[in-house]
Amino acid sequence: MPDQTTTGPSVVSDLGTGGSAAGAGGDGPAGGRRRAGGEYRPSHARSVGHGFFIKLVLVGLVDAAALYGVLAAAAAEQWGIAAFSAFVLVVVTWTYFSKRMLPAKYLVPGLIFLLVYQIFAMAYTGYVAFTNYGDGHNSTKQDAVAAVLAQNEVRVEGSASFPLTVVDADGTLGFAVVRDGVAEVGTAEQPLAPVEGATVTDGKVTAVPGYDVLSFADIVPRQSEIIALRVPFSDDPTQGSIRTQDASTGYVYTPTLVYDAAADTMTDPVTGTVYRPSATGNFVSADGVTLTPGWRVSVGFANFTQFFSDSRINGPFFEILAWTFAFAFLSVATTFALGLFLAIAFNDPRMRGRKIYRSLLILPYAFPAFLSALVWRGMLNPRFGFINEVLLNGAEVPWLTDPWMAKISILLVNLWLGFPYMFLVSTGALQSIPSDVIESATMDGAGKWRVFRSMTLPLLMISVAPLLISSFAFNFNNFSLIFMLTGGGPNFVGTPIVVGHTDILISMVYSVAFESGLKDYGLASALSIMIFLVVGLISYVGFRRTRTLEEI
Structure with missing residues (x-):
C-alpha cells in the first residue's frame, strides 16, 4: 500500500532539481528562505505598491496640517493647542506606519474628532459657565488694562499736528509722520521710529521701504480700523500716542489714567481717584464707578444661581x-x-x-x-x-x-x-x-x-x-x-x-x-x-x- 505521506512525483521533481522552485541561493517560492527539514519561510520584503504612496501622501497632508497647527499655536502662545496638535501628529504617523496598529487605524480618526468636537467643546463650555466671559469681560487682565488706558485718552493741549500717511505691512496698519524733518513710522506694537529711504514730498511721507502707502480708495473700507489705531509716540507711555480722525492729520493723545503695576491700581492724576480691581473683573473706585472693559474671572456658581x-x-x-x-x-x-x-x-x-x-x-x-x-x-x-x-x-x-x-x-x-x-x-x-x-x-x-x-x-x-x-x-x-x-x-x-x-x-x-x-x-x-x-x-x-x- 503506498505511503499516504509522500509528496508526490511533481514535488519531488521540483525539489530534486534545485532549479526553478528553489531558485538561486536556495530561496524557496516567492523569494522565501529554506529552513531545516525542507520548510520555506516567506521573505518579509514586499514590493511597494500604489497603496503605500497614497497612504504616504494622505498621512503627509495630515502631518503637515498638524505641524502648521503646532507652529501657529506656539506663535500665539496657545500651548494647549500646540501640544494637542503635536500629539495628533505623532499618533497618526505611528498608527498608519506601524504593522501592529491595525485596529487603531480605524479608531484613531473617530477618536480625534470626538476629542475635538465633543470632549473639548463640553469641557470648554463647562469652563466658561463658571466665569464672567462675555461683552466687557472677554480677555485677560493685561489686555483690559491696555484697553482702559487706550480708551481714556485726551488730546494734549497745545500739541502740534503732524501730516500723516497711513501705511500697511502684510496686513498690519501703521502711521508715517514727519517730525523735525525726519520721516518716522510706527504701528500699534512699535513706537514711532526713524526709517531710512523714505520719500517725503511737501512735508508728507509718500513712500516707505517695506510698507505700502494706502490710497483714499484703500482707506475707506478700513476707516474704523484706522480711527481706532493708536501708535505710541515713543517708548515712554506717558508721552501718549498718535491718533487720527481723517487719515491725513495726526494728533498726540495722552491717557487720563495711570496704571501702577506694583499696586495694581488705576489712578486719575487730575482728580486723584483710585480704581482698584474687584472680584467681578473690573477696576472700581471707592464710590462705585466702574471702568470698562474688564477681564475674565471665576464667578463660581453665580451663573447657575442667577436664573433662580x-x-x-x-x-x-x-x-x-x-x-x-x-x-x-x-x-x-x-x-x-x-x-x-x-x-x-x-x-x-x-x-x-x-x-x-x-x-x-x-x-x-x-x-x-x-x-x-x-x-x-x-x-x-x-x-x-x-x-x-x-x-x-x-x-x-x-x-x-x-x-x-x-x-x-x-x-x-x-x-x-x-x-x-x-x-x-x-x-x-x-x-x-x-x-x-x-x-x-x-x-x-x-x-x-x-x-x-x-x-x-x-x-x-x-x-x-x-x-x-x-x-x-x-x-x-x-x-x-x-x-x-x-x-x-x-x-x-x-x-x-x-x-x-x-x-x-x-x-x-x-x-x-x-x-x-x-x-x-x-x-x-x-x-x-x-x-x-x-x-x-x-x-x-x-x-x-x-x-x-x-x-x-
Whole structure:
C-alpha cells in the first residue's frame, strides 16, 4: 500500500532539481528562505505598491496640517493647542506606519474628532459657565488694562499736528509722520521710529521701504480700523500716542489714567481717584464707578444661581422651562399618535393604492425643516397670511402674536413636520410583528381594541420606545423651528435679556449669548449645562424603563 505521506512525483521533481522552485541561493517560492527539514519561510520584503504612496501622501497632508497647527499655536502662545496638535501628529504617523496598529487605524480618526468636537467643546463650555466671559469681560487682565488706558485718552493741549500717511505691512496698519524733518513710522506694537529711504514730498511721507502707502480708495473700507489705531509716540507711555480722525492729520493723545503695576491700581492724576480691581473683573473706585472693559474671572456658581435668584429672570425662566417640557412631550405624543394611526390604516391589506398614499405622506419629511417653518410663518401671518386672508376670509387671528396662539401654532406646524417620521417608524415596526401572534389572540376571542392594547402596542414599543426618547431629546432642543417660526416671540416685558413666550431653553441660550445686547457667554454656558443634565437624566431614565419591555 503506498505511503499516504509522500509528496508526490511533481514535488519531488521540483525539489530534486534545485532549479526553478528553489531558485538561486536556495530561496524557496516567492523569494522565501529554506529552513531545516525542507520548510520555506516567506521573505518579509514586499514590493511597494500604489497603496503605500497614497497612504504616504494622505498621512503627509495630515502631518503637515498638524505641524502648521503646532507652529501657529506656539506663535500665539496657545500651548494647549500646540501640544494637542503635536500629539495628533505623532499618533497618526505611528498608527498608519506601524504593522501592529491595525485596529487603531480605524479608531484613531473617530477618536480625534470626538476629542475635538465633543470632549473639548463640553469641557470648554463647562469652563466658561463658571466665569464672567462675555461683552466687557472677554480677555485677560493685561489686555483690559491696555484697553482702559487706550480708551481714556485726551488730546494734549497745545500739541502740534503732524501730516500723516497711513501705511500697511502684510496686513498690519501703521502711521508715517514727519517730525523735525525726519520721516518716522510706527504701528500699534512699535513706537514711532526713524526709517531710512523714505520719500517725503511737501512735508508728507509718500513712500516707505517695506510698507505700502494706502490710497483714499484703500482707506475707506478700513476707516474704523484706522480711527481706532493708536501708535505710541515713543517708548515712554506717558508721552501718549498718535491718533487720527481723517487719515491725513495726526494728533498726540495722552491717557487720563495711570496704571501702577506694583499696586495694581488705576489712578486719575487730575482728580486723584483710585480704581482698584474687584472680584467681578473690573477696576472700581471707592464710590462705585466702574471702568470698562474688564477681564475674565471665576464667578463660581453665580451663573447657575442667577436664573433662580434674579427676580427679573426667574419668572420668564420657569415659564420657558415648563413650556420646553410641554413642547417636547406634546410634539412626541401628537406626532406619534398621528403617525401610528396612519401606519395602522395603511397597513390594512384591503386598502388600495397604499404605496401612493405613503409616498405622499412623507413629503413634509423630505423638505428641509427650516424652509418649511419659514413657509408656515408666511402662511400664518396675522394680516397677510394665506390662512387668514384666503381660508378664513380676511380674519385677523393672532397666530404668532398671541402667547397661547403662538404655542398652538408651533405644535401644529411641528405635527405637520414630524408625523411622517413616526409614520415610517410605526409602519416598519408593525410589519415586523409576527402575524401568528395577532391571529392567535383573535382566535382566543380578543377584540380589535384588546389586541391592539395588549399585543400590538407592547410589541410595537419594544422597537419604537428608544426612538421616542431620542425624538423627545431632539424636540427639547428644536432650535430651528422656534427661531424660524416665531423667533421666540411674543417677548416678555421688563426682562434684562430678550426672551419670549415661545422660547425654549436652547433658544433662550442663543438669546442670552447673542441677541440681548450685552452678550453673556458665561450665563449661556451655564444654561447649556443645565439643558445637558436634564436631557441626559431623562434619556437615562427612559432607556432604563424601556428595558422592561424586552421581557415581553
